[in-house]
Amino acid sequence: MPQTKIAIFGRVFNSSVTPYVNNLINYLVERKVEIIVFDEFYTFLKKESNCPAHFSTFNNNEDLPKDISFMLCLGGDGTMLAAVSLIRDSGIPIAGINFGRLGFLANIPKNEIEEALNQILSGNYGIQERALLSVESTNKTLFEGENFALNDITVFRHDTSSMITIDAKINTELLNSYWADGLIIATPTGSTAYSLSCGGPIIMPGSGNFVITPISPHNLNVRPLVVSENITLRLKIESRTEKFILSCDSKSETLNTDTELTIKKAPFKVRLIRLENDSYFTTLREKLLWGIDVRNY
Structure with a gap:
């Protein structure tokens, strides 16, 4: 053996x-x-x-x-x-x-x-597979190729108290222009993390969904949205500083607002051991x- x-x-x-x-x-x-x-x-x-x-x-x-x-x-x-x-x-x-x-x-x-x-x-023991998110940009390699997240991918305002505008498209259709401090895109695993503290729902692992949760939106009618894991989300950010922060789980980078982001389901899953x-x-x-x-x- x-x-x-x-x-x-x-x-x-x-x-x-x-x-x-x-x-x-x-x-x-x-x-x-x-x-x-x-x-x-x-x-x-x-x-x-x-x-x-x-x-x-x-x-x-x-x-x-x-x-x-x-x-x-x-x-x-x-x-x-x-x-x-x-x-x-x-x-x-x-x-x-x-x-x-x-x-x-x-x-x-x-x-x-x-x-x-x-x-x-x-x-x-059993194996529980968890979906991940990946993020790509139009003009640079993000996080030295470690551009995937088990919990969430988030955009934040940078060095200012002013909100940012996040133009979001699902596939090719306009979803919303979020006027907020930021936007969280979370997996079911990450739905009990930062997204939850911002009012997002808890999503059971394996449900085939992600959640888009705004951070302190100016319009209180803008609520978290549960979407299919098979969609492609495209983000364009506007900011007075012409910069924003992108986080991918525990990693973060400062980017210029001419960087557009594409977020979708990663091509692999993480296998967690469960007793x-x-x-x-x-x-x-x-x-x-x-x-x-x-x-x-």
């Missing part, structure tokens, strides 16, 4: 997390799992934990082995979003251990690591505190 090979990706963590990381590494070593670690994170691990110094490393998508069983992300949802740039279209499944706060994506609690890994290494007792609606209730009312206690 071939040895299981996994990749580990993470970011700097505080000392309160160190015991959990030590237990994780010890568990994997005892199970004789072959481990390859993101190089920058490995440097930190060797200083802050009892991580052995003989693991292999990787730096980017190009040198990430394609024969690994899955990637294990140590951190919060932001760490999971960053991992998407490494995974890209390789089809490698991702599991996340939550060292952060909410944990919609990185949903394995840090005090249940061993139980969760027992299930994963035994093959007792047997994992439920999307349970996650919603727990993370959004549904049903919690101080009058009941």
Whole structure:
């Protein structure tokens, strides 16, 4: 039977997390799992934990082995979003251990690591595919080719209190000219993130939709709009500063207003590992505190 090979990706963590990381590494070593670690994170691990110094490393998508069983992300949802740039279209499944706060994506609690890994290494898990968005411009390569987002793609005003105008077309038909602080285009995964805080709806993963959510629109009749994931959205921005900010999950760039954007469904999906007792609606209730009312206690 071939040895299981996994990749580990993470970011700097505080000392309160160190015991959990030590237990994780010890568990994997005892199970004789072959481990390859993101190089920058490995440097930190060797200083802050009892991580052995003989693991292999990787730096980017190009040198990430394609024969690994899955990637294990140590951190919060932001760490999971960053991992998407490494995974890209390789089809490698991702599991996340939550060292952060909410944990919609990185949903394995840090005090249940061993139980969760027992299930994963035994093959007792499911795969949930999540759609992504891609963004392209008319005159430049965006985000050095990492122009896809699992959560959302957003345009913002730049260095001014004045609103911007966002002319939006769906395919070739005019949708609206948004006069607002910005516009969020979110996937179902991202519908519980920034879009939700701006009044957008929650969309169940796999529903085949995206949501377009304005940020502080001047016309209060302009509401979030759920659209088919198969549409192409074209944006042209007008601003007094002749600049605007484009964000793609955790990445951002400042662009000139002569840059028109095309946003559509990415040509690949991310594969999230979900354990047997994992439920999307349970996650919603727990993370959004549904049903919690101080009058009941």
